Amino acid sequence: MSMVFDADKLSHAYVAVDAALAHTLAMAIVCGARGKARPCKNCIHCDKASRHIHPDITVVDRLDDKLIISVDQIRELKQDVYIVPNEATQKVYVVKIADSMNMNAQNAFLQILEEPPAHAVFILSTTNPAALLPTVRSRCVELRSRAESESVEARSEVEDIVAYFINALNADVVSGSNQNAQNLKLMECMFKIDKLDRTAFNDFLALARERVVLSLRDSLSQKLLVDAEVALEKAKEMLDLNVSAGHISGYICASLIKT
Numbered sequence: 001m002s003m004v005f006d007a008d009k010l011s012h013a014y015v016a017v018d019a020a021l022a023h024t025l026a027m028a029i030v031c032g033a034r035g036k037a038r039p040c041k042n043c044i045h046c047d048k049a050s051r052h053i054h055p056d057i058t059v060v061d062r063l064d065d066k067l068i069i070s071v072d073q074i075r076e077l078k079q080d081v082y083i084v085p086n087e088a089t090q091k092v093y094v095v096k097i098a099d100s101m102n103m104n105a106q107n108a109f110l111q112i113l114e115e116p117p118a119h120a121v122f123i124l125s126t127t128n129p130a131a132l133l134p135t136v137r138s139r140c141v142e143l144r145s146r147a148e149s150e151s152v153e154a155r156s157e158v159e160d161i162v163a164y165f166i167n168a169l170n171a172d173v174v175s176g177s178n179q180n181a182q183n184l185k186l187m188e189c190m191f192k193i194d195k196l197d198r199t200a201f202n203d204f205l206a207l208a209r210e211r212v213v214l215s216l217r218d219s220l221s222q223k224l225l226v227d228a229e230v231a232l233e234k235a236k237e238m239l240d241l242n243v244s245a246g247h248i249s250g251y252i253c254a255s256l257i258k259t
Helices: 019-030 044-050 071-081 103-114 146-169 179-194 198-216 222-240 245-256
Strands: 013-016 057-060 091-095 120-125 141-143
Touching (some): 019 044, 071 103, 103 120, 146 198, 198 222
Parallel strands (some): 091 120
């Protein structure tokens, strides 16, 4: 895996949600090739980095008998960070399972992030960035693999469609829309979900039903919301039976649109 990498725009700290991405980034930073497509995987720096023997890449990990990265380990890092690089132009510190840093360790790490030497770059590798202190995250650029980014985008799309769906169900109460306008909103929503793949469609049904149940607690559109809950439950059964998304969205639409 390579990346488009501009050394002139290098940040001093990153959060990588994928361990392989963290390793590739570290290799790209020490890579001796010119240009933005790095790592080249041909230079001596890339060779050493791939074999995990590059003197300017330091990995900080939990000790064998510990569940956390301690403040003492971060203090050792701080002592080393001001020493100039051995071979590359930058020194890279990869903190594995960065969310295992305890509070004291994170606060000590924050002090390094606030005034880092120009030659140092830090990569926090963690699948749970939310476990890091907000002050630590705010000083880092968060990176995701292509698959992770696409997954986040897909979840965001489903959440947007669910929000549109709930808004359509409550349109007559919230905005005073007439029946035709509400029907149009519901039809537009069905066109949106018809374009989802099977995984996203399943996510829509689960999330939409959850939001419908929540809306039932305090909405005046009780009848339509009850109908929506029943329709979504039936739609999930149809999906499990491999009925196509087009047929299922058509069923939901027919169940909710009133004449």
